[in-house]
Amino acid sequence: MKHRVLLLGLVLQAATVLAIEEKELPEKYRVWLSEEVPYIITPTERQVFLTLTNDKDREFFMAAFWAQRDPTPGTPTNELKDEHYRRIAYANTYFIDAPMKGWRTDRGRIYVILGPPKTVERFEETLSTNPVEAWFYLGKTEFGFPSGFNVMFIRKHGIGEYKLYHPGSDGPAAIMRAYRGDYTNREKVYEDLKQIDAVLAEYSLSLLLGAREDRLGAAISSEMLLKNIATYPFKLIDPKYAEKITKYKTQIETDYSLSYVECRYMTRLTRAPSGMIFLNYAVVPKTLSIDQYEKTYYTSFKIYGKLEDESGRTVHEFTKNVPLEFDEATLNLVKSNSLCVTDMIPVVPGSYKFTLLVKNTVSKEFSDLEARIVVPGRDAGLFLLEPVLSEAIKSDAGGLRPFLLGDAAPELRPQATFLRGSSLTATFQTVGDAEGCSITAEIVKDAAVVASAGKPLSEIARNGSYSLPLPTAEMPAGDYAVKFSLSRPGGGGAVSIQTLPFTISPAAGVPQPWVYSKVVPLDKAYVYDLIVADEYSRKGDDTAAYAAYEDGVARFPAVSDFKIGFARLLLQKKDHERVVAMLAPLVPTGDIKTPEGFLYLATAQQATNRFAEAVENYSRYTAQHGTDYRILNAIGDCYLATGQKEQAIKIYKSSLEIYGDQPALKSRLAQLGAGG
Known part of the structure; x- marks a missing residue:
């Protein structure tokens, strides 16, 4: 019997295809875009959808749109989609006080975005006041909402549509009917309304219940709340997937439908004992799904890679299957520390764009990376390959494996985040004659050098690489960069420079991902x-x-x-x-x-x-x-x-x-x- 174990892990590029006008879409897709999802589709998603040129791609996109919002992927029901259409139907049935469909009204818009309110207070029309509705919601503070707030609607002059109430621009005067006093004297209008209905008067000043602000501050906070409501649906998903599925639609089957998962990654060039240069990559998906069969846990990745030169010519491409099985102990490590998939390919001299698409065939999720790679040639002179920062290094001289620098196998941290108090080491290699050369490292924070280290290469040489200790043990938490400069003997300045960002975490622990790497026998x-x-x-x-x-x-x-x-x-x-x-x-x-x-x-x-x-x-x-x-x-x-x-x-x-x-x-x- 199979069980799914979901492991929750730790501005759109310019469209290359001109977008069409919404009105030019075929009827089905125009209705979907302008009448079914206008409140919840992000600007990025809308822009990508309008660049699609055929119905097949539009259907593909729509499936992905809802899949991104599915709270229970892998089940036959998409509860969010069903709830969205239920809200539209409700709005069309009950908000019919205007010559338009209910979802288009102000009440319909708020209902579709936020759903049914916790309570509704109706202030009926009187000789002195217009009818008002106050919808109370419990706020989702993680999205910037207060813990509780009102959204108010007013039917001005007692007729027509209920319109959204703005405490700043409307104010108590909009609630008053046939008011004989000075509308511009907001304080006096408020006091007069308070005599009629104290609760309504209090609501008229601020949508934030119990807000302890002056009148102007309350109005500003209320307006910010209304703007936050309008953009709330955009915060529920990362719209990057829209660009990704369009880019990779030929490599992604529709059953992936389509769950784009961000990943952390790193790429490095290494030099094998033969002199061959390898491009190494490590990918850590932010989320990971694993299946269980009896006492075995497993997942599987399908990896597509492509190396293109500056003219766009494909120099190398590959497809690899990576099936993984775990016992319970390893599963617990993966759960708490995430999974890192590594591999490597040889590369010949040149400048390239490296693209990688990683598909989880169990969860139907995919991630990608894109990196610019410069591989030095024999005529490039002395060249410093990008170092690997680590807290620990193992010795490994057997076979070829990813991120093996000579006999040094650094502990990988693709996210470049390290524990406070750690003494980091930079492991690196060079291309060309480095006889007599030295390396310096300057650690920079906020444009200022806060620490440095330097050694002749001869003093830090390993078997096929070099390891330079960095003075990081006493550094406070924060974001840093380290600049490495390789210099020839006799001065004359650096001949090759590499700069790496890294972070020292204030947390008590930093997860070390469980690393998969395949060893190729010599x-x-x-x-x-x-x-x-x-x-x-x-x-x-x-x-x-x-x-x-x-x-x-x-x-x-x-x-x-x-x-x-x-x-x-x-x-x-x-x-x-x-x-x-x-x-x-x-x-x-x-x-x-x-x-x-x-x-x-x-x-x-x-x-x-x-x-x-x-x-x-x-x-x-x-x-x-x-x-x-x-x-x-x-x-x-x-x-x-x-x-x-x-x-x-x-x-x-x-x-x-x-x-x-x-x-x-x-x-x-x-x-x-x-x-x-």
């Missing part, structure tokens, strides 16, 4: 070499890609993916014989796992007059990839080259059935006597 590290070769290839750096693939073929002869990737570059150089020699032996052993491998081999075999073998491998390609008219033409050419004219004609005609706009092929068929 004998499996070739997967990273393969990614590096592919990244160079996608960047269009064929020289670096050629060298990386050739090196991979030599170092990992049993890994066919290097040979297949290398074959593509060899074909560009028309080195067909080398492609055949490299790939042909992989066919009988079944080591060509992708259709592209058969395509590259067939292309090289055709170019070297191995036509029968080429036909076999073109056929293997189409069996895996699907039929392509260009491949059929190549097969036809092979048949024709070996004198199999009728077979070639048959294949050519099949190609024309797939794509008829091939005048050259039609001409060839005519020459073969098979035109028409």
Whole structure:
């Protein structure tokens, strides 16, 4: 039997699509936006909705809109949605004192936003006063409301709609009817109203019950209360999700419907012993849902990552599944300290935008991160990689894992918040020749340097990294930044600088997240070499890609993916014989796992007059990839080259059935006597 355990955890960017006018929407969506949710939709959500260009996206958005407001996600009922429409129906039924639907009236608006009042006091019309209603609410102080307050409505002159009462602009004079005194003398009007109805007179001054303010202060506080009521629905959700679901709609299924969860994250570059640079990331969702099956607790993440260069070209992308199981002891740690998911990818030199989408497949929630990454090249000179701040460091020399700096595995704090009294350490690496260099760290608060530390690198060296103690133990709670400067011997100023923000918490304890990280054994590290070769290839750096693939073929002869990737570059150089020699032996052993491998081999075999073998491998390609008219033409050419004219004609005609706009092929068929 399954049980769900919900672990509650610890200005819109400019739209890239021009928004349409509300009146231009199809009727269904215009009604939804202007008549069903106008009081509760945030300006951000409204703006995003108006940028959507088709009904499918609008339906997707509307489902997400209500999912964000669902107090019991995972159940078939959305109580908030049901209550919202009940309030609209109530307003349309009972607030009918104006030539408009009840939800549009002032009373209808307040009722839809705040719901039914705790009590309603009705002050009936008299010869001296207009009819008044005072709705009393218990305030939600966490949203800035007083503990109790009134919202008042007045029917001026005793006819028409009940209008919202403003103590400042209306005042007691608006309540009085046929008043013979001086309306501008508010004090006198109040005293006269008090003689008629002392309670109503008191209410007329302030909506805040028991407020101990002067008349002007009470009026201002009342007006602020009314403004707070109008924006109250906007405080119930974070509208960022609206932008996120629009951005990631191709990666998010509608059953995620759609719960965007903010996350804390950190990214760092690290250098492996081989010299390869890795981009490490850590993600801590603010909320986490975990399922239970018997005595096992589990959750699962699906992670989509993309690395784009400055031109918008995708250099690397990946999808990973991260299933996690916990025993009860680990579950309790995760409950109290949250969960941190980490991983890493190799990156070649360049400037990139890194985007990550993390989906919890159990709760149907998703989070994202976006970061700018600069990876130094060999010609960048001396470069300081961004340090990792931590309260503790473990030694780890086995395999490759995220956030491993040489043999140092710092305790991760993606939120960069540390316990008061902690002695922090900065662990870092460099790229380039750092012989004789030194590091200084200046800790800054409110633009002033409050502490500093510095050492020659030789004095703080570890195996593959450096660790600099920071003088933080005596620092008071607050927000800080630490500026690291790497300098060469002999002075001359810093050659590389990194600055990190951090916080010292006044709390008695700071949660340390339970960290998931996957260790890659060194004998499996070739997967990273393969990614590096592919990244160079996608960047269009064929020289670096050629060298990386050739090196991979030599170092990992049993890994066919290097040979297949290398074959593509060899074909560009028309080195067909080398492609055949490299790939042909992989066919009988079944080591060509992708259709592209058969395509590259067939292309090289055709170019070297191995036509029968080429036909076999073109056929293997189409069996895996699907039929392509260009491949059929190549097969036809092979048949024709070996004198199999009728077979070639048959294949050519099949190609024309797939794509008829091939005048050259039609001409060839005519020459073969098979035109028409």
